[in-house]
């Protein structure tokens with residue numbers, strides 16, 4: 001790999017790489033590198049560590065999270081290497097007192113001795129369950145912390161947000177329109193990728209389409225409509241019918257249709273904008289098979305809908321089927337009902353069945369609550385175009401995944417906290433999901449890795465990690481080991497799932513959750529338990545590490 005391809009943002013355009021090009025070893029916090037030096041200086045190069053990456057609280061006041069970002073983590077491990085210019089930069093940035101051999105050491109570092117286990121990307125996950133367990137030389141595993149966290153936190157937050165919009169929207173089409181409002185170019189690119197994984201159907205982001213093979217979709221902006229003032233501006237008025245033959249005058253046909261429709265719409269002809277009609281005619285001539293029109297520039301009822309229907313009927317005269325409209329302001333429930341009413345009327349009156357099925361897309365600051373409220377009100381929207389609230393995750397702008405050492409050289413490590421929920425689960429652990437006979441996920445169980453896995457049809461004691469009296473027996477009908485090996489000996493283990501497979505996984509995984517865990521308002525928490533063995537281990541270690549204080 002040349003210097004250029006490692007550093008240059010331009011390599012984002014190389015589709016074959018299919019990853020985010022700014023992800024590289026220096027995309028980290030300085031303290032990882034200063035710690036690496038101090039570890040190295042104190043002779044810790046042979047220490048072997050185990051770290052867990054997990055979060056403590058589900059986002060969006062919900063009770064589930066979608067795990068995403070794993071593929072980018074593995075690709076990062078694959079490419080992990082400090083380039084010559086990275087080393088030169090560190091040499092000039094770190095203090096002069098740093099031993100020169102440290103830079104030789106860094107330049108030879110790779111992730112061949114690291115082993116990474118992770119939950120399948122796209123799975124539903126819960127607080128305290130490690131999403132990733134990573135093992136290997138302390139220095140290198142520490143150096144990976146920030147980059148892995150930045151790759152998992154936003155990806156999982158975004159996928160979760162998108163999955164929530166998907167649940168609210170049911171089977172309706174969802175398009176991501178957020179690039180212009182996203183947290184910078186990289187935020188925008190990640191938003192497109194992970195909202196697709198979370199259940200969106202497409203994006204307006206062309207680079208995301210190219211890099212990740214996501215369907216790209218779109219309509220047009222208000223600027224297109226306002227760029228026309230009347231019909232005389234149309235330089236091209238004609239279109240060849242779909243079946244071929246002589247050019248026909250689409251402008252004339254549309255103008256005639258508008259006159260015919262005026263009584264149905266109950267408007268006077270001067271209320272409809274000629275500029276808007278000209279814009280729609282010219283767009284229809286440019287895209288006769290993909291005619292989708294923004295109808296709210298002037299007045300949806302009195303101008304936009306009327307003009308759209310006139311052009312759609314003119315296209316129909318030439319054998320083309322329009323796609324539909326986008327409404328970007330006003331009362332979206334009401335306006336969608338109005339639009340559908342007219343589409344139905346025209347369909348009946350002129351015997352054009354597909355007219356009743358025209359797509360109604362709504363956009364304008366839509367969020368999860370808006371969709372739920374629109375559902376309550378009743379609407380006729382088929383598709384939502386969503387930007388700002390989706391990509392900025394306005395309701396909760398960050399997921400709090402952390403990366404904690406749980407074992408060093410075979411010895412468990414625990415991080416204590418005044419806040420019980422923040423005490424870390426010590427030791428190398430495995431996680432299992434236990435299922436009921438009907439296929440519902442019942443509980444996640446953490447155990448020490450040395451323990452035997454829970455068995456199907458065998459009763460297992462599941463304990464609350466901190467509250468002694470909270471415990472239950474579970475006899476699972478199915479047991480799933482959550483942490484699977486993904487990286488070993490310098491290679492990705494097994495084939496990586498495609499984006500489409502991860503996207504399907506999200507929906508399949510959500511199906512295993514009871515509805516009360518997924519509901520929007522006051523959802524029920526999913527239980528995450530520890531084995532009896534891990535409970536005792538945790539609490540013994542806690543006491544050992546918390547000396548008895550003296551009151552004075």
Ligand SMILES: Nc1ncnc2c1ncn2[C@@H]1O[C@H](COP(=O)(O)OP(=O)(O)OP(=O)(O)O)[C@@H](O)[C@H]1O
Pocket residue numbers: 328329330331332333334363364365366367370373374377
């Ligand atoms: N029926 C509805 N129920 C709930 N929310 C709605 C409904 N219709 C629209 N909304 C939301 O209400 C907000 C309306 O935004 P705003 O008050 O800025 O009006 P607007 O239609 O954009 O007006 P204008 O374009 O004239 O500035 C948007 O966030 C939109 O998603």
Ligand SMILES: O=P(O)(O)OC[C@H]1O[C@H](OP(=O)(O)OP(=O)(O)O)[C@H](O)[C@@H]1O
Pocket residue numbers: 177178180181220221222223328363364365366385386387388389
């Ligand atoms: O509202 P969001 O959820 O962020 O969805 C994206 C918004 O971006 C566009 O507006 P903008 O005003 O930027 O351009 P336009 O002229 O195309 O409306 C579009 O019309 C949506 O309103």
Ligand SMILES: O=C(O)c1cccnc1
Pocket residue numbers: 177178204217218219220221326363385387
């Ligand atoms: O294609 C669209 O309609 C679109 C794209 C980006 C932002 N708003 C709308």
Ligand SMILES: [Mg+2]
Pocket residue numbers: 328364
């Ligand atoms: Mg807008």
